[in-house]
Structure formats: C-alpha cells, structure tokens
Amino acid sequence: MVDFIIEIPKGRKPVVLQLSDPQIIDSSQAVAGRLSKGEDTYWAKDKKEERCFKYIRETVNNVSPDLILIAGDIVYGEFDHDGSGLVSFIEFMEGFGIPWAPVFGNHETESRMGADWQCKQLENAKNCLFRQRTLTGNGNYTVGIKQNGVLTRVFYMMDSNSGYPSEASISNGHSQHKAGFGDDQIEWYTKGIGCIRKEFPDVKISFMLHIPLHAFEKAYEKYGYTRDRSSGAFPIVIDNMDETGTDFGVILYPIDNWDKEDDVWQSFKTLGVDSVFVGHDHEVSASVVYEGIRCQFGLKSTTYDSNIYVDEGGSLVKSWIPSGKPMIGGTVMELGENGAIEKSYHYYCKNVEFER
Numbered sequence: 001m002v003d004f005i006i007e008i009p010k011g012r013k014p015v016v017l018q019l020s021d022p023q024i025i026d027s028s029q030a031v032a033g034r035l036s037k038g039e040d041t042y043w044a045k046d047k048k049e050e051r052c053f054k055y056i057r058e059t060v061n062n063v064s065p066d067l068i069l070i071a072g073d074i075v076y077g078e079f080d081h082d083g084s085g086l087v088s089f090i091e092f093m094e095g096f097g098i099p100w101a102p103v104f105g106n107h108e109t110e111s112r113m114g115a116d117w118q119c120k121q122l123e124n125a126k127n128c129l130f131r132q133r134t135l136t137g138n139g140n141y142t143v144g145i146k147q148n149g150v151l152t153r154v155f156y157m158m159d160s161n162s163g164y165p166s167e168a169s170i171s172n173g174h175s176q177h178k179a180g181f182g183d184d185q186i187e188w189y190t191k192g193i194g195c196i197r198k199e200f201p202d203v204k205i206s207f208m209l210h211i212p213l214h215a216f217e218k219a220y221e222k223y224g225y226t227r228d229r230s231s232g233a234f235p236i237v238i239d240n241m242d243e244t245g246t247d248f249g250v251i252l253y254p255i256d257n258w259d260k261e262d263d264v265w266q267s268f269k270t271l272g273v274d275s276v277f278v279g280h281d282h283e284v285s286a287s288v289v290y291e292g293i294r295c296q297f298g299l300k301s302t303t304y305d306s307n308i309y310v311d312e313g314g315s316l317v318k319s320w321i322p323s324g325k326p327m328i329g330g331t332v333m334e335l336g337e338n339g340a341i342e343k344s345y346h347y348y349c350k351n352v353e354f355e356r
Contacts, residue, residue: 005144006146009147010147010148013335014066015064016068017065017331017347018071021105021279023302024048024080024085024088029081048089051302051303055329056330059329066098067101067145068093068101069143072105072209073106074086075107081111083113083118083121086111086121097127098127101129101157103159106160109165114171115175116169117168134173137161139157139158142156152203152337152339154204156189157209159185162177165177205271205272206276207276208277209278211278212255212297215259219290223236229254235316236250236252247288247289249297249346256281277331278298279298282300284297285308287344296344303328307326322355324355331344331345
C-alpha cells in the first residue's frame with residue numbers, strides 16, 4: 001500500500017526537510033564551448049564540497065530532520081556523463097544516517113549512464129527511499145509517516161518528466177521529454193490514495209515533484225505575481241520569510257509550469273491533497289496556501305547553477321556566477337502527531353559569504 005514507512009516515536013513531532021536542486025555540475029565533462037571560462041572554474045570537478053556539500057551539511061545538522069525529501073535535479077546530467085556526481089552525492093547523503101527520498105528532475109536523465117542505472121544507484125543506497133516503476137518517468141513511489149500505529153501522512157514522490165533524456169535513458173521506454181504526468185501515473189496515485197484512505201481515512205497526502213503546476217501561478221497572484229518580467233512586480237518578498245507564517249518566501253522570476261488546464265490540480269483537490277512541494281525554478285522559494293493546498297517551492301540548497309543572491313546594496317538579484325550573498329538552505333515542515341503541517345519555513349544557511 002505504501003512503499004516505505006518512517007516510524008516516529010510517540011510524543012515527538014516529525015520534522016521533514018525539503019532540499020531543492022542540488023544540481024551538481026562537473027565542468028570537466030562539458031561539451032566544448034558549453035560553459036564560459038568563469039563557469040569552467042566556478043563549477044570545476046573538485047568544487048562539490050564548496051558549492052554543495054557544506055551547505056547541505058549545515059542545513060541537515062541544524063534542522064535534525066526525521067526525513068529528507070529532495071525535489072529533483074540532484075545532478076545536471078549533461079555534466080555527469082560518467083555518473084560520478086550522482087555517486088558522490090549518494091555517498092554524502094548516506095553519511096547522515098537519515099532516511100532521504102528524491103524525485104527525478106528534468107536534468108538527471110541527460111546523463112549517458114541512463115535513468116535505469118541512476119535509479120539502481122539510488123535503490124541500492126541503504127538510507128535512500130526510492131523505487132523505480134515502469135510508469136511514465138522514473139521513480140514514482142510513496143513514503144509514509146506512521147506514529148502511534150497510525151499512518152498520518154503519505155508523500156507521493158512523482159516524476160514530472162521534461163528535459164532531454166539521453167539515448168540510454170530513452171531506451172527504458174518510459175523516460176519522457178514532455179513535462180507532466182502520464183495517464184498511468186494519474187491512475188496509479190488515484191487508486192493508491194483510495195486504498196490508503198480505506199484503512200486510514202484521516203491520513204494527510206502530499207505530492208513531491210520537480211516542475212510546478214500552473215496553479216502555482218494563480219496561488220502567487222495575490223502577492224502581485226505576473227508572467228510579465230517588465231511589469232516591475234519582481235522581486236516579490238512575502239511576509240514572514242524568517243518566521244513560521246502561513247505564506248512566506250521570495251519570487252524573483254516568472255515560473256516554468258505545466259497542467260495548463262488544471263486537470264491534475266483538480267484531481268489533487270478531489271483527492272484531498274493538502275500540499276505540493278516542487279523545485280526547478282531556482283529564483284522562486286515561495287510557499288503559499290491556495291484553495292486549501294500549500295504550493296511550496298523549496299529553497300535552493302546549493303550554489304550550483306542559477307541562484308538568488310543579495311547584493312551589497314541589499315537588493316535581490318538572479319545570477320549564475322556569484323554576485324553577492326546566496327540565499328540557500330532548505331525548507332522545513334514540522335508536523336503534528338496527526339500528520340498536519342503545523343509549521344513551514346525556510347532554514348537559511350548562516351555559513352555563507354559575499355562572493356563576486
């Protein structure tokens with residue numbers, strides 16, 4: 001019924017940490033001319049500790065989560081054709097001894113190692129919760145939290161597809177270029193939630209995927225969000241960034257999305273889903289409740305690829321190469337013993353410096 005179960009002792013509130021878009025880049029594997037000279041240096045093979053691991057280590061050690069969810073793009077696949085970036089990330093995450101569960105983003109499958117090889121590495125890791133199915137995409141599995149013998153929350157870990165899969169990835173027959181869920185994915189989670197609720201009618205349901213739904217744009221409109229980059233709406237800074245208010249975070253750029261007709265969104269509402277966690281758009285870290293569902297972009301967790309920076313004048317800027325102090329860390333959900341999300345907020349890394 002549920003692929004993996006995390007048992008939480010009675011009397012303790014579960015803590016779940018969302019990490020988003022580690023996106024490890026090994027510039028030595030880049031196609032000639034793909035990166036500038038500055039990018040070649042900044043994302044060199046030996047930079048993983050400096051650009052990625054130290055920030056995740058600080059976040060995990062300070063949050064002390066019971067479960068870590070990773071919202072896709074562990075590696076930038078076109079810069080990980082030998083698979084070494086993924087292997088090093090798995091080894092790093094295993095060192096915490098904490099259950100961790102990733103979904104595929106739009107970049108992993110670009111690697112020449114192929115999606116099935118990548119999935120096998122994840123499945124073989126002791127603390128990694130991951131299952132490869134032959135549904136559309138790669139992964140698609142469930143993680144449940146149980147407390148006092150009751151299943152209180154289930155995370156549906158879904159591949160939202162997209163990207164440019166390598167020949168090795170395409171060969172498995174279900175790696176997809178187009179963003180969105182396949183009909184088989186929708187049928188699988190609809191049936192699964194129905195079965196779970198027969199035994200645990202009060203269970204809370206979350207979805208973790210990489211690319212946001214179109215409804216996320218609607219959720220952010222009340223704060224002045226628009227797709228028009230020339231409108232002057234950006235940056236949008238939502239109150240309670242460092243607190244535990246209902247809505248919080250930053251929107252610096254228009255978001256990429258799918259489900260334009262809101263079909264999947266309506267299915268989530270019908271099924272009583274209360275939260276959807278995504279990554280993908282590095283310049284968005286907002287979490288807003290809309291139509292009863294928390295629409296949450298996780299805070300970017302490393303300085304690989306583009307980021308939100310705070311410049312010396314205190315302004316928020318988007319950049320691929322450092323231009324200030326990076327806003328990175330993780331997004332924390334503190335759950336009640338009934339599985340409800342009682343608090344959600346960003347943890348911002350303190351061990352960051354201004355870079356130029």
